Amino acid sequence: MVSLHGAVGIIAFIAAFGSLLGLRSAVRRSTKTALALLGVFGVLMGLAVGPSLGYYAAVNPAALWQAGGATALFVAGFGAAGYATRRDLTAIARVGSWALIGLVVLGIVLVFVQIPNGALIYSILGLVIFAGLIAFDFQRLRRSTDLTSAPLLAASIFLDILNVFLFFLQLFSRESES
Template sequence: MGYVAATTGFFAFGAYIGRNLLPGVAFLAYLASFAALIAMQFTVRKSTQTTVALLLLFGLLIGVATAPTLVYYASTDPQALWQAGAATALFVAGFGAAGYATRRDLSALARICFWALLALIVFGIVLIFVNIPGGALIYSILGLVIFAGFIMFDFQRLRRSRDIEVAPLLAASIFLDILNVFLFFLRIFRGSR
């Protein structure tokens, strides 16, 4: 969990330095962050230090990428940020504890969540072109359900993992779970006003 905390710190720093950047730069940072995430897959067995450096770079870049969104919410509805943060903490604590404590293998749940996530992405693309009443709320709630499964699975992996080399990859996965849950809650709390 130390890697998750460090990544969160770099995320916060990235959001701070990216708060005044143009949206085009944020998009480039978004692409670069996923390049760092993919590069981690190749360095995990070769160099733990390089993998950790890529993890921190990923946190920094995804912070820069989400900075315009966070600045927008901070300027238009700062209460939504606080509510989303608190709801995310409770959500992750609850589902993380459930995943950590359960003895049943959650690998099948992870596969279901993966396919559900792909379906959610398709639904999100449809929402761009088709106006569905309450579509954004449905999208966010479905996203929370899917990431509840991912959080449970990742926390179970955290309990079972004995290989220190894969710890940065697991930290990246948990960090992405938390970030996505936060963004879904942000949409829900902003949409309720």
């Protein structure tokens, strides 16, 4: 079994971010390149979260199972709602994007300032934000007829699901510490 260290995860995360930027520009030029970059992005994100998942698997494997199940139900529910609704969810996506920036700022603040139950508040806010983003992305999935946008949409849904999983993982691992 291969053990990945935190530095590998950070390097993989930075490389994944670079491949995501490359994916945005490749979509306009070449479908094959875009699909290759989508695959590279997925592998690099897997390597980026690998050290964290390895830690949880060793310390609290139940939290992984619980987070996986909760993520599946969460995505199925909000994805189905977004896919089925006729109401335009663009406004929710706009608010969700700004709220996501606010969540990043809150995360940075929480690194430096001790707020009681800050991690719990952060995770719950993240889940609320991603509920709207998942619904919007699944509505885009239903409405999209342009195959050139498929790699970007796949990356967006992948990131939605990954973030929801990580928020649930934080919640369920916190539960077992109590």
